[in-house]
Amino acid sequence: MFAHCADPKALEGLAWLSCYLSSGTHLLFYASFGTVLLLLALTAPISLALGFLGAFAARSPVAPLRWLGRSYAAVVRGVPDVIFFLFVPIALDQGIEWLLSRVYCDASVPVRQGNEFVVCAAAKMPPGTAPGWVHDAYGIALAVVAFSIVFGAFATNVLYGAMRAVPRAQLETAEAYGMTPRQIDRRILIPQMWSYALPGLSNLWMILVKATPLLFLLGVEDIVYWARELGGTKTSTFAYPHGDWRVWYFLALLVFYLLMTWVSQRAIDRLSSRLSRGQATLAGETLRKAGVAT
């Protein structure tokens, strides 16, 4: 990256370190932090949306829909999330390829032959001719789906509880004013729910942040992958030989996550005091007495 890095063997001290830390593989390592942030940015809204669907399903007057919503939340919660992270991407991948193979391939050939899962070339996903970045993007997309399913179940649980916590009298007042059920949901239930949902949702955000290193299990080249690659012992055949430095790389990841959770906690505290304003809760009452301007 820098001009003086042309011959790494001749460098020493800080100059060596600056060249080492700006080598090509290190730039990929820094970029993989972007992958983590991308995963967070995609998963959080999708899980929240799934949580809304689940919570409304669990509140639904239609019995099968109610069962679906409640069992979705119960099953995913009772099982370690790692099992879902391993199961969902491969199950989804095989499901897509099976569907494609029924359309594009000879439908009489079974996809399971002994211990093999075989589909014809036309049904491969992504297609074998696709460039490398498509394979990477497909891998990340599968990861996003797996994370969303797990965290959607958690969010269902939180939002369902928060909706039940909204004081019944407020909803009855809305009914007395002649609002339709949909209007009540949109104008009263959802706006009032947030202050009850926030503790659960902020917890969920923390769990989501701390679950991101599991991307490594899904075969995505994330920060854990690069920390292992770069930290391992490099012999003198490499441009920058060094011993086993994995412990320093993982220490850097630890600090990164501590910063992430610390910043999140600060932001959540501010949001929480903002949402408590004017609420009929202890926190809201405290704010009112302290005379915080609205």
Added chain:
Amino acid sequence: MSSTADCLQTIADYGLRSIGIGERLLPRSDFTLCQQVTLIGSGMIWNLYFGVLALAAGFVLANALALAKASPRPWLRRPAEGFIFVFRGSPLFIQFFLAYSALVLLPRDGLSLFGLTLPTGWMARAWAGALLVLTLNTAAYSAEIFHGALKNLPKGDLEAADAFGLTGWARFRRITWPTMMRLAWPAYTNEAIFLFHATTLVFFSGFPAFRQEGDSLYYARYLADKTFNPFVAYPIAAGYFVLLTLCLIWLFGAINQRLNRHLPQPVRRLRYRPKLIR
């Protein structure tokens, strides 16, 4: 009939495979359902081992940490706060990796201390290293729960203790601690369930499975990789964990009833309604 006999033979061969007893080689082809259930079930031994021991050791450590965090003395409070912040603020997965890469750096032929040589090689093995990380991790989460309960002790209980002349250790043992446990128990149940779920991470996080002796998810992944079929092995592992979770809820519910036995109302039944305190 013969399939039952086959299955019994499989259980004899692989039932204790995860702790190195029985058939040396894992099955390689023609996996039967019986083999998958047996192997994954045998892996549960490790999940139970990590979960039970980490829970027991972490419980003791968490009590000490919670008291230290509530202490007015800064030299006691600050380290406890720091410990809890580091272990609650970072992913368990990273903690495993960090601990493993630090433990392998220990000198291979042991530390020499005052002329004594302490063997260190065993520390990098999963049964010791991962257990240490799990213990510290659950201690930090539990300490936060206990500390919250300690802050919420009813004022009246402590005043009553004062009125009866209970002070110091006697007050702590007979009033403070039992009430703290009673208040913290529902949240602590949740933490215990999380801990057992977290034990599945051990063999994916650097700690090698010695002679393919791994936990239930290690075998589930092995079988899913070999058969290219995730729809059998993972649901079996999930089923085992649902059973384990139900057992935990029953056990912790029984303890909860005992903790609340003096209360006049119909006993508060412990329901598994995870509040996601992690």
